[in-house]
Amino acid sequence: xxxxxxxxxxxxxxxxxxxxxxxxxxxxxxxxxxxxxxxxxxxxxxxxxxxxxxxxxxxxxxxxxxxxxxxxxxxxxxxxxxxxxxxxxxxxxxxxxxxxxxxxxxxxxxxxxxxxxxxxxxxxxxxxxxxxxxxxxxxxxxxxxxxxxxxxxxxxxxxxxxxxxxxxxxxxxxxxxxxxxxxxxxxxxxxxxxxxxxxxxxxxxxxxxxxxxxxxxxxxx
Ligand code: AMP
Numbered sequence: 566x567x568x569x570x571x572x573x574x575x576x577x578x579x580x581x582x583x584x585x586x587x588x589x590x591x592x593x594x595x596x597x598x599x600x601x602x603x604x605x606x607x608x609x610x611x612x613x614x615x616x617x618x619x620x621x622x623x624x625x626x627x628x629x630x631x632x633x634x635x636x637x638x639x640x641x642x643x644x645x646x647x648x649x650x651x652x653x654x655x656x657x658x659x660x661x662x663x664x665x666x667x668x669x670x671x672x673x674x675x676x677x678x679x680x681x682x683x684x685x686x687x688x689x690x691x692x693x694x695x696x697x698x699x700x701x702x703x704x705x706x707x708x709x710x711x712x713x714x715x716x717x718x719x720x721x722x723x724x725x726x727x728x729x730x731x732x733x734x735x736x737x738x739x740x741x742x743x744x745x746x747x748x749x750x751x752x753x754x755x756x757x758x759x760x761x762x763x764x765x766x767x768x769x770x771x772x773x774x775x776x777x778x779x780x781x782x783x784x785x786x
Contacts, residue, residue, distance in 0.1 A: 566589060566673050566779070567591075567646055567671070567672050567673050568585070568591070568646070568647045568648065568672070568673060568675070568676060569647075569651075569652070569661075569674075569675040569753070569758075570585075570650075570675075571650075571653075571675065571676065571678070571746065571750075572676075572677060572678030572679065572764060573682070573685055573746075574685065574689060574735070574739065574742060575680070575686075575688045575735070576679075576680040576685065577688075577764055577768065577771060578649060578650070579595065579597075579703060580703070580709075580768060581678065581768070581771060582647050584768070584772050585772075585775065589645075590645065591643075591645045591646050592643035592645065593646075594633075594636070594643070594646050594647065594648050594649060594651070595649040595650055596629055596632060596633065596648075596649075596650045596651040596653075597649070597650045598701065599632055600614050600624060601618070602698060605698065610628055610631070610632060613625075613628050614628055618728075618729060619728050619729065620734075620737070621729050621734040621737040621738040622737070622741060623653055623654065623741060626656040626657050626660070629653075629657060630656075630657060630660040633651055633660075633661065633664070634660070634664055637664060637668060637670075638664075638668075644670065648661075652749065654745045654748075655745075655748050658749055658753070659752075672758055673779070673780055674758055674759075674779060674780055675750075675753040675758045675760070676760050676762055676775060676778075676779075677759055677760070677761050677762065678764040678771070678775075679762065679763055679764055680765065684765075685735075685739065686732065686735055686736070686739075687707065688707060688708070690730065690731075691706040691707045691708075692705050692726070692730050693705070693706065693711075693724040693725065693726055694724065694725060694726070694727055695717040695719065695720065695722050695725075696722060696724075696725045697717065697722040700717060700719050700722065702718065702719045702720075704717075704718075704724060708767075709768075711724065760778045760780075762774050762775050762778055
């Protein structure tokens with residue numbers, strides 16, 4: 566099974582992608598996580614991406630396409646995966662289409678987790694993350710609080726709020742998301758791949774909605 570998973574920031578896309586990857590045995594490929602790691606480690610890609618991420622803007626297509634292409638061209642590339650947060654623009658989608666065609670790895674579906682902006686702003690301002698690079702667990706003080714306030718359940722590290730989860734940045738990120746996503750969904754709707762899933766409800770309900778909407782997987786090459 567090969568999926569692209571899209572949805573506005575704060576839609577619960579990351580949580581659902583993690584569940585799908587664990588339960589269906591797919592590699593979870595999050596460009597947001599990879600970029601944050603690159604920034605934390607001060608790599609050349611991280612240095613190029615830093616200002617864009619902190620301003621709530623998209624990182625240029627060529628930087629993100631390079632990250633994805635080098636991972637999927639590697640000999641140990643995953644054949645079954647869920648893309649979380651990539652592609653995010655028509656330019657990225659066209660680059661990804663060409664890569665998957667070259668590798669003979671057709672997509673099974675593009676899932677769109679749909680949530681209105683109002684609840685997203687509330688949810689995102691409540692989001693906290695574990696900064697431990699080997700953990701990266703996420704919490705939400707409204708829907709998924711840690712057992713001890715401010716402390717990661719998994720590893721005990723003090724939780725932090727991401728720079729891009731501040732309200733002014735959130736509004737900018739939503740605007741950027743809508744501008745790119747309409748075009749992106751039109752591209753994949755033309756290929757008959759889009760599945761719309763309503764993103765309201767608890768984590769397990771949304772998960773069941775997604776799984777029951779998934780097509781049968783295409784065979785691996
Ligand atoms: P995310 O965790 O997916 O919300 O990503 C956090 C930030 O990383 C975004 O606000 C962008 O600045 C950057 N980013 C992640 N994925 C992409 C992508 N596919 N294209 C451009 N920028 C990205």
